[in-house]
Amino acid sequence: MTRLDRIAEHMARKAAKSTSRRSFLAKLGFGAAAASLPLLPVRRGRAETIQGPQPQEKGNPESCDYxxxxxxxxxxxxxxxxxxxxxxxxxxxxxxxxxxxxxxxxxxxxxxxxxxxxxxxxxxxxxxxxxxxxxxxxxxxxxxxxxxxxxxxxxxxxxxxxxxxxxxxxx
The missing domain is CATH 2.60.30.10 (Methylamine/Aralkylamine dehydrogenase light chain)
Structure with missing residues (x-):
């Protein structure tokens, strides 16, 4: 075995001893979830009023019942x-x-x-x-x-x- 093979084997065995499959899958899942956050359906940008006819207004805009x-x-x-x-x-x-x-x-x-x-x-x-x-x-x-x-x-x-x-x- 070459020196590079021994180093790679040593690192792989060390990682296998300190990391379980569950923790690896949890980290992988967390990374995938974090990467997908920008894909959530949230409206970005400034709120603009509608073009065309506005709805008829009825009620007091300073009341929760509006x-x-x-x-x-x-x-x-x-x-x-x-x-x-x-x-x-x-x-x-x-x-x-x-x-x-x-x-x-x-x-x-x-x-x-x-x-x-x-x-x-x-x-x-x-x-x-x-x-x-x-x-x-x-x-x-x-x-x-x-x-x-x-x-x-x-x-x-x-x-x-x-x-x-x-x-x-x-x-």
């Missing part, structure tokens, strides 16, 4: 110096969102709502609203409202309030 807030969790930007679709001054919307489908009582149609967290200032502290209609557990993050969505902002990961932007009619 139709757009069916899946919101947090402080309402409409109570914090912003609106249902714009952040208060000094904050910026998160580039990733969670989505929900809410029924508009004015026209009886379902609309897809994008919920963005506004980030950059400390929590507003007014008009807290927790509605979990059709909320999913954290392992389905695109429709979970229990996460801090302020990651990826220029102003930092400090949460201020949440928007409810109509993306379009649900088909």
């Amino acid at each position: 139709w757009r807030y069916c899946a919101i969790d947090g402080y309402l930007c409409s109570c914090c110096g912003g609106s249902t679709s714009s952040c208060p001054p000094g904050t910026e919307p998160s580039p990733i969102t969670w989505v929900g489908t809410c029924r508009n009582p004015a026209d009886g149609r379902e609309y897809v709502i994008s919920y963005n967290d506004c980030c950059g200032k400390s929590s507003c502290g007014r008009c807290v609203c927790t509605r979990n209609e059709r909320d999913t557990p954290i392992y389905a993050p695109s429709t979970s409202n229990d996460l801090d969505w302020c990651l990826g902002t220029q102003v930092g990961a400090v949460y201020n309030c949440s928007l409810a932007v109509v993306l379009g009619a649900a088909e």
